[in-house]
């Protein structure tokens with residue numbers, strides 16, 4: 001039986017605990033804050049868009065998608081991504097129009113049209129909906145004159161060369177259910193942390209929940225809607241996954257999910273819009289409409305045209321997926337569990353594979369400060385540098401680049417010394433097919449039999465020398 005162990009992190013975003021990995025997916029500091037600070041800010045995207053009008057991003061270990069969402073949010077928020085409405089539609093409109101009923105003649109929202117993508121029908125809401133009363137019994141069909149567009153985003157930045165900016169995001173994770181859940185997690189408030197007292201392995205994460213609530217970043221609602229649309233379209237299996245539905249419908253998990261989006265999903269699954277009791281249907285549509293489409297978001301959605309935004313979620317072992325991937329990426333977010341738990345995605349061979357997929361001016365961003373990871377990067381042909389967060393005056397990760405001039409914070413003498421100690425012995429996975437356990441076992445033997453200085457001896461010697 002599939003389980004998730006959610007909790008509210010200290011910025012109100014939901015984190016997950018994994019009993020199998022015995023690790024948390026997200027730091028309690030804040031799942032969203034972490035995504036911004038470790039992946040989005042150091043990528044210096046604003047600077048990137050000064051000279052580029054296309055971008056390819058690879059999100060390795062998508063999980064519930066904070067890195068992809070933060071990226072999308074950043075672009076929307078900074079107006080790098082200003083989306084122009086071109087009156088196009090998501091899907092080609094087919095005849096399978098679902099007619100619905102309203103219980104109010106004056107209701108502006110009285111129609112929904114379904115659009116067909118493969119054989120499954122999807123529903124889109126428009127921000128300029130007008131009704132045609134088709135019969136005396138108020139039976140009406142929606143006409144969508146403006147729709148939320150996906151697969152496409154056209155950017156308008158101050159620089160005019162960004163008019164045709166194209167964005168491609170490929171997201172990989174072995175766990176397809178996390179893709180399914182990803183659009184539904186809501187952003188809580190400080191007092192929502194009371195839900196952390198529910199029995200979701202709370203004891204294990206309790207010790208990590210002490211720091212202060214700080215909502216520095218917030219996702220625009222369009223972000224989840226865009227992810228929702230993409231996931232339901234590209235992973236239609238979501239509708240038949242029993243374990244997913246058990247969780248999304250369970251009362252126990254309710255506080256963690258956005259109930260409007262789950263209601264939306266339920267309606268799509270059941271395709272019962274036309275059979276819903278009138279009053280419930282009207283209330284339901286009213287809520288969706290006003291939450292996502294109407295007044296509050298109208299401005300943003302008016303400018304939405306996702307013509308140039310392509311999101312490709314893929315359930316796969318990242319090693320296998322990348323072997324057959326022909327893309328060259330500008331940014332790679334590597335967010336695997338720690339090297340000691342998930343060495344398959346931190347091995348020398350994996351970095352060699354990433355080398356083939358990184359643009360000459362591209363950047364791999366990781367939260368890891370491990371000497372073994374840095375050594376693997378260097379041996380794979382990259383230059384490794386540090387990610388510095390001035391707010392907390394700390395180095396919070398490592399970047400790998402082909403163009404050395406992109407490094408702002410070089411590895412120090414201490415870092416390089418550590419790399420040359422036993423701590424720098426990297427993981428090996430010659431054919432990119434070993435289990436994590438096998439990689440860990442081989443690594444342990446290599447460390448034990450190595451003649452290199454131990455990390456503790458190196459650290460002692462280094463501090464003696466520097467004092």
Ligand SMILES: C[S@@+](CC[C@H](N)C(=O)[O-])C[C@H]1O[C@@H](n2cnc3c(N)ncnc32)[C@H](O)[C@@H]1O
Nearest residue numbers: 025061062063064065066173174175317318335
């Ligand atoms: C730390 S979590 C990532 C959190 C994620 N970035 C987010 O925003 O929610 C690590 C993820 O790595 C995935 N994973 C583990 N091994 C993998 C592999 N070999 N290939 C692809 N994904 C893997 C797990 O399923 C898990 O979702």
